[in-house]
Amino acid sequence: MIEFRNVTKQFEDAGNIALSNASFTIENGEFVFLVGSSGAGKTTITKLLMRETNVSEGEILLDGIDITKLPEKEIPFLRRKMGVVFQDFRLLEDRTVYENVEFAMRVVGANSREIRKRVPEVLNEVGLNYKAKMYPRQLSGGEQQRVAVARALANHPLILLADEPTGNLNPKTAMEIMDILDEINRMGTTIIMATHAKDIVDVMKKRVIEVQDGNIIRDEVGGEYLESIEA
Amino acid sequence: MSLSKLKYSFKEAKKNVIRNGLMSVASLFTIASCLLILGVFTLLSLNVNHITQQIKDQCEIQLYINTEATDERVAQIGEEIKSVENVKEISLFTKEDTLAYAKADMFDGNEGMLEGFDEDNPFSDSYKIVLHDIELTTETVTELEKIVDVDKVVNKQDVVNTVVSLSGGVKKFTIAMMLVLLLVAIVIISNTVKLTVFNRRKEINIMKYIGATDRFIRIPFVLEGLIIGFSSAVIAFLLVFWGYFALVSYIGEKLNFGVVELIGAGQVAPMIAVLFVVFGSLIGVVGSAISMRKHLHV
Structure with missing residues (x-):
């Protein structure tokens, strides 16, 4: 379970408050959309969860442990509980599909036997087993994002953080990615997805947390993407 | 790892x-x-x-003994030299050896110039001394010069x-x-x-x-x-x-x-x-x- 307790984040260099006194809870296995206009504070939430940055005030509990108090050397182990997918895929161009996924497992110290077993398994989950030997530049945008999802899933994360994962994809491909994420969620992984995609939010009928100027202004199960949200 | x-x-x-x-x-x-x-x-x-x-190994000290010293005194000086710290080994070079060396090497072909030297040898007995530590040459030479009947001590300190x-x-x-x-x-x-x-x-x-x-x-x-x-x-x-x-x-x-x-x-x-x-x-x-x-x- 993830629990934000009165979390405020103020960036020292920018001076503005990115998140103000935010409190919400996400249960294990939930699918949550973070919506809001650009700069509203969605990405700040994902960054705080990964401890890419830390809170100015408040607590963030992950399964009862306050991650804001974690010492620096513990952060990699926190991140291993999460998978992350970005809008720009962030794949390693000089490695094949297989190697990109393998890389994620090597990082956490998986041995060769585990890798040989898990990589085909996870590529199969995203339907890319047959492209294992190809390089990212040989794949379409949707396929690249599926590799990114496979990489995020490789280490059996409890939580999958997706920051605008469909932002660079056409509607059809975007829905394919959402189907994969939905399937992953059904298998028990918590999914937190920051998005601007109204059509996706409206179709998926999941919980929606809306952020505006750093404030949580809506938290609604089965919510929609409101017209009032600026892109 | x-x-x-x-x-x-x-x-x-x-x-x-x-x-x-x-x-x-x-x-x-x-x-x-x-x-x-x-x-x-x-x-x-x-x-x-x-x-x-x-x-260093080739650098030796030459110690010359007064011509008046008897053979017994020369041998005694040898013992005194050995007792000086830093002396590694010594070898005696008698005045006869010196004359023979002079005849053979230095005046080869002009032996006439050394005529009469056999009867009245003007050379002195000397000891060739090898030191343990050549950097202590000056101190050792000072010690050696203190020995009675030593005429002079010659060393190659400049080279060293x-x-x-x-x-x-x-x-x-x-x-x-x-x-x-x-x-x-x-x-x-x-x-x-x-x-x-x-x-x-x-x-x-x-x-x-x-x-x-x-x-x-x-x-x-x-x-x-x-x-x-x-x-x-x-x-x-x-x-x-x-x-x-x-x-x-x-x-x-x-x-x-x-x-x-x-x-x-x-x-x-x-x-x-x-x-x-x-x-x-x-x-x-x-x-x-x-x-x-x-x-x-x-």
Whole structure:
């Protein structure tokens, strides 16, 4: 379970408050959309969860442990509980599909036997087993994002953080990615997805947390993407 | 660290070396050049030491005894000389020996000039003295001069002083050169790794997101430095060994004066190899570590 307790984040260099006194809870296995206009504070939430940055005030509990108090050397182990997918895929161009996924497992110290077993398994989950030997530049945008999802899933994360994962994809491909994420969620992984995609939010009928100027202004199960949200 | 991780890190490091081809080659040759210069100075220093030792071994003190001293007194003086600290060995050179030497070597063909010397030998008995530590010559000479019936003590202190000071100077210069070259090489490799880190910032960033520890990220870079440093050491060693072997052979064949000789190539090879591998690897590892410390902030 993830629990934000009165979390405020103020960036020292920018001076503005990115998140103000935010409190919400996400249960294990939930699918949550973070919506809001650009700069509203969605990405700040994902960054705080990964401890890419830390809170100015408040607590963030992950399964009862306050991650804001974690010492620096513990952060990699926190991140291993999460998978992350970005809008720009962030794949390693000089490695094949297989190697990109393998890389994620090597990082956490998986041995060769585990890798040989898990990589085909996870590529199969995203339907890319047959492209294992190809390089990212040989794949379409949707396929690249599926590799990114496979990489995020490789280490059996409890939580999958997706920051605008469909932002660079056409509607059809975007829905394919959402189907994969939905399937992953059904298998028990918590999914937190920051998005601007109204059509996706409206179709998926999941919980929606809306952020505006750093404030949580809506938290609604089965919510929609409101017209009032600026892109 | 597990074997699997280490193997992976080595594979990554090798890939990095190849990926940064031109930069790796540039670093490799620059470090090899530094090691080459270091090797030349080390060999110079070793040989100056070696030659100094040979000169020291050949440097003897000649102690002349008053002509009035009896044979018994001369033998007694021998014992007194032996009791002086720093005296390693002595050998008596009687006035008869001196005359014979003069006849045979110095006045060969002009023996007439030494006519009558057999009856009234003007030379003195003398002792040839070899010292333990040639740098204490002055003190030992002072002690020897105190012995009764000693006429004079002759030594080659000037030669000794010159050789000792030259040897000391070369040693100091070599150490200074070692430090400068070490620093230069560390800066070079640190720069290479800095560029590598910059080129691979995206990958490092992804590694951090996935949950890689700093150590896991650093190790391939450090190994990359190690590979470059070690390879430089091998290249530099081969060049230095080949060059020195040729020099020793040339001097042995063409310039053999019989006075002093250089250390054999086979004798210095293990030392130079160890020195290069240690220095090369150290340069690689330290250079990479410095660079990683400064630039691994994702």
